[in-house]
Amino acid sequence: MDSEGESVDPKLRFTDRVTSYVKARPGYPAEVIDVLRTNCGLTADSVVADIGCGTGILSRMLCEHAHTVYGVEPNEAMRATAQELLANRPNFSVVNAAAENTTLPATSIDLITVAQAFHWFDQKEARHEFMRILKPNGFTALIWNDRKTSGSPVAEAYEKLLMDFGTDYAEVQSRGKETLENFERFFGHSQIRRASIPNAQHLERDAFVQRATSASYMPNELHPRYREMVAAAQQIFDENGGGGSVTLEYDTNIYYAQMS
Numbered sequence: 001m002d003s004e005g006e007s008v009d010p011k012l013r014f015t016d017r018v019t020s021y022v023k024a025r026p027g028y029p030a031e032v033i034d035v036l037r038t039n040c041g042l043t044a045d046s047v048v049a050d051i052g053c054g055t056g057i058l059s060r061m062l063c064e065h066a067h068t069v070y071g072v073e074p075n076e077a078m079r080a081t082a083q084e085l086l087a088n089r090p091n092f093s094v095v096n097a098a099a100e101n102t103t104l105p106a107t108s109i110d111l112i113t114v115a116q117a118f119h120w121f122d123q124k125e126a127r128h129e130f131m132r133i134l135k136p137n138g139f140t141a142l143i144w145n146d147r148k149t150s151g152s153p154v155a156e157a158y159e160k161l162l163m164d165f166g167t168d169y170a171e172v173q174s175r176g177k178e179t180l181e182n183f184e185r186f187f188g189h190s191q192i193r194r195a196s197i198p199n200a201q202h203l204e205r206d207a208f209v210q211r212a213t214s215a216s217y218m219p220n221e222l223h224p225r226y227r228e229m230v231a232a233a234q235q236i237f238d239e240n241g242g243g244g245s246v247t248l249e250y251d252t253n254i255y256y257a258q259m260s
Contacts, residue, residue, distance in 0.1 A: 018077045022055050022085070024210035026145050026201040028115065029252055032058075033065055035195045036111065040139035040256050042066060046110040049133060051099045051126075052117025056082035056092070058143065062113065063089040070109075074098040100125035104133045115143040127186050131259055140187070141256040145199060148249045154240040158212075158248065161236060165229040166217040188260040199250040208246055209233045 036042040046066040050059045053071035055078055062069045063086065071086070072095045073079040079094050086092045097103045099114070099121040112130055114121075130140055149159040162169050184190045203211055212218055212233045219226040240246050 018055065018081050020210040020214035021078070022081060024203065024207045024214050025055075025057060026199060026248070026250060027057055028061060028143065028145065029197050029199050030061075031195075031197045032143065032252060032254060033061055035197075035254050035256070036113070036141060037065065039193065039195075040111055040141055041137075042111055047108060048111045048113060049102065049104060049109045050113045050115070051102065051130075052114055052120065053082055053094075054078045054115075054117070056086045058113060058115040059092060060086055060089070063092050066111075067091060068093070070095050070102075070104060072097050072099070072102050072104070100129055102129055102133055106132050107135050109133045110135055110138050112138070112140040113143060114141070116145060118142045118144075123182065123186050127188075127259070134259060137258060139256055139258055141254055142183075143252065143254050145250040145252050148251070152247075152249070154236065154246045155249065157236045157240065161212060161229070161232055162215065162218070165212075165219060165225060165232070166215070167219065167223075169217045183255055186259075187257045189257070192255055192257045195254045195256070197252040197254075199252040201248045201250070202245045203237075203248065204245050205234065205237045205241065208237045208241070211248070 033042070042048070042065060044065065044067060047068045047070075048062050048066045049070045049072055050062060051072045053059045053073045056071055059069050059071045059082065069089075069092050071079075071082050071092060073082060074097065079096060083094045095103060099117070112134060134140070148155050150156055180192075183192050201211070209230055212229065213220070219229050237246055
């Protein structure tokens with residue numbers, strides 16, 4: 001799973017990445033909503049908690065299909081951005097809280113979603129909290145955009161860029177490799193279903209560089225290797241972006257079940 005950063009407090013990792021995050025992180029295909037509606041009980045009456053909502057990438061989609069969406073986010077900068085970007089969504093409320101203590105009322109949530117954030121949680125504590133806030137028979141869906149690291153020159157060059165410049169890339173990738181055993185422990189059973197949907201991100205030159213800098217393990221502007229990293233990313237684009245853009249491909253993977 002293409003996870004993004006560690007060694008710093010996970011709740012603070014993305015504070016200096018918000019601008020790049022908004023401009024260059026991939027969204028989720030519309031089929032994600034189809035999976036949630038068909039398999040996880042999402043309806044126009046649903047109350048959804050999007051835990052670790054970040055800048056609201058998934059929350060925005062959920063707002064179009066649910067009655068109420070709570071975006072739970074502990075990082076102040078990310079939370080403020082979600083609040084700003086979804087200000088025109090009256091059914092969205094941002095919550096200053098974490099997965100382990102959402103502050104939401106007990107048995108108040110029909111569906112919990114977690115997009116690109118589960119690997120940062122204290123999973124034992126988050127499990128207890130999710131069980132507390134879910135209504136009986138409520139579902140939880142864990143979602144990742146898993147970037148393809150091979151199969152095209154740009155995918156392989158981008159992966160090498162991360163390996164060459166990432167300050168703790170290997171550690172983060174290791175943390176993000178969730179196992180079936182982890183999921184079974186978290187959900188409380190082995191009847192976990194998975195849906196996989198192709199996804200792609202088409203990036204112009206500046207956005208391609210920002211895609212790299214949005215990762216919390218990559219050098220920020222104060223890092224001595226930042227300019228070198230930007231130049232290397234620009235070179236990858238120049239060598240592969242003949243049509244004015246490059247494409248990063250993903251598998252959007254959804255792991256979903258009721259919890260017990």
